[in-house]
Amino acid sequence: MNTTTRTFSRTFADRNLGFISQAQTERKTSRVGFLLLEHFSLPCFTQALDVLVTANLIAPGAVRVHTFSHDHGEVISDLGIPVRPDTPLTDIRLSDLDLMVICGGLRAARTVPSWLSALLRKIARLPIALGGLWNGAWYLADAGLLDGYRCAIHAEQRTALAERAPHANVCHEPSVFDRNRMTSATPNGAFDMMIHWLAHGAGLQLADAVLDRLDADQSKHRSVQRPQQPKVSKPLREVIALMESNLEEPLSPGQLADVVGLSVRQVQRLFKDQLNTTPQKYYFQLRITEARRLIQNSSASIFDVSIACGFVSCTHFSRSYSAFFGHPPSKEIRYEI
Template sequence: MKTITRTFSRTFADRNLGFIAQGHTPCTVSRVGFLLLDNFSLPCFTQALDVLVTANLISPGRVRVHTFSHHHAEVISDLGIPIRPDTPLTDIRLSDLDLLVICGGLRAARTVPNWLLALLNKVARLPIALGGLWNGAWYLGAAGLLDGYRCAIHAEQRTALAERTPRANVSHEPLAYDRNRMTSATPNGAFDMMIRWLGQGTTPVLADAVLDTLDYDRSKHRAFQKPQQPKLGKALRDIIALMEANLEEPLGPEHLARVVGLSIRQVQRLFRDQLNTTPQKYYFQLRITEARRLIQNSSASIFDVSLACGFVSCTHFSRSYSAFFGHPPSKEIRYDV
């Protein structure tokens, strides 16, 4: 029997595209290294790392992450929590990177050691982008690697960096992304920086999937990737809320229309004009999307999931699931077991 393939509308593509099988097309792998300095900002580091770890959860193997320290020794963060690097700081390891991020912090030393200056100048001669978290720009500037670049640094050192590196354009923004230099001054800036890197280093689709998975609604990211979703009117929002609250026993079109005081034809027009789909298709894609979430995040049986999401036939549910996701629900990844 021929396998039927179905696609999500734009609304649900954002929620599901990262989990849909993409065939055997070779994927771009982004290789990122974090050089941890003593008293580095753990919140900045974890915000950046969260993006990359989530990307690998959605699309395994798309990002390779390495952590380094000077002597491959344990490093104490600004919160007093020790982190043990996983990779020796060798020329071979560094040459394999696409991006090296210097992780600084409020109490990180202002004096730049000779080994770090030598390392940064060596890396700058390679086709590797350089980044900095919190005051990471301080070390890049000391090595002369920010001349002619915009950069971001925590407010504590902003004036000092501008005086010490007059050829750099020190920004007041939490993130500066300028060609092959990217620097952030805050944890949120670190998150934004990695999303930008992910969108360019792999695919914008994967960056969008990370944002959706982390429920991180940042229109400034999506603006350069795709048109934003239209704003929904109150009547349509009310209908969607009804659908979301009634997955196990889906409401009929007459019931939905009656609750919001509209005709079935008017409801159909709302979905067509604002979401470019039909109420039936939207409801169905909502149910199949929630079914995937339930499978991934619970130990419920496939049969119970199908009932919870309004599918009276387990066979129909399995066929529909395979059509959208490229595999049956029994093959879905479960994070709760």
């Protein structure tokens, strides 16, 4: 069967990045290191790590992660769970990195050992970005590496850091990305920090895809690569919500417009101006994307999925699915049967 290839609009290309064969393009591997300090915040570390691991699930080889400690020995986290680093802390290893993240924690010592200050200054002379989790900014500032930078640190040490590093701009945000310095104060901040790093270091499209996979509520109406873009307007959010609630029996353009009190032309303009697509294309790609999720995560038959997603013809559904994903729905991977 000769099926014409179809492409997703930007919103759905991000959501389906890992499932579109033509999206598997060659990309530079981003290398990230985590230096674990005694009593480091395990929740911060795992939030940041989750972003990178998910990036590799979507685009294998996109990120290479290394974990370090001072003496390459086991480090105890703030939750009492030991973590054994996988990489020795050597000059050769460091030179391979694009980003080194200092993993602090509530009980991590505020007295900065000389080896750490020396190491951070050495890294700062290399083309490597520096980051800090929880109170990681404390160690960067002590080495003089946050002068003239905005930074984030856990609230308990915010005042102390402002006094200790008067030339640093200590902020109240959970995460701050300032040129080649990035810091976070909370686990959620660590997540956001690493999403922004991924956009910078491994690609904007991949960062959006990871955000969609891990935090769909945030990513639905936002793109990390275009922070300057206005947020999707309330009327358009209402139209999208209607579409999401009416997959089995799709509403007509007129019905969608009537519910939100707009004309069909006004709705079309909203989609064009804010999402660079048409309502019809958005609705169709929404249904195809939801069909993929349903197939992967349920034991429903292909016929039932096609009906649930508003396709009156199973043949039309199969052809459309193949055009977008490169294979028919019958060949889709099922995670739960």
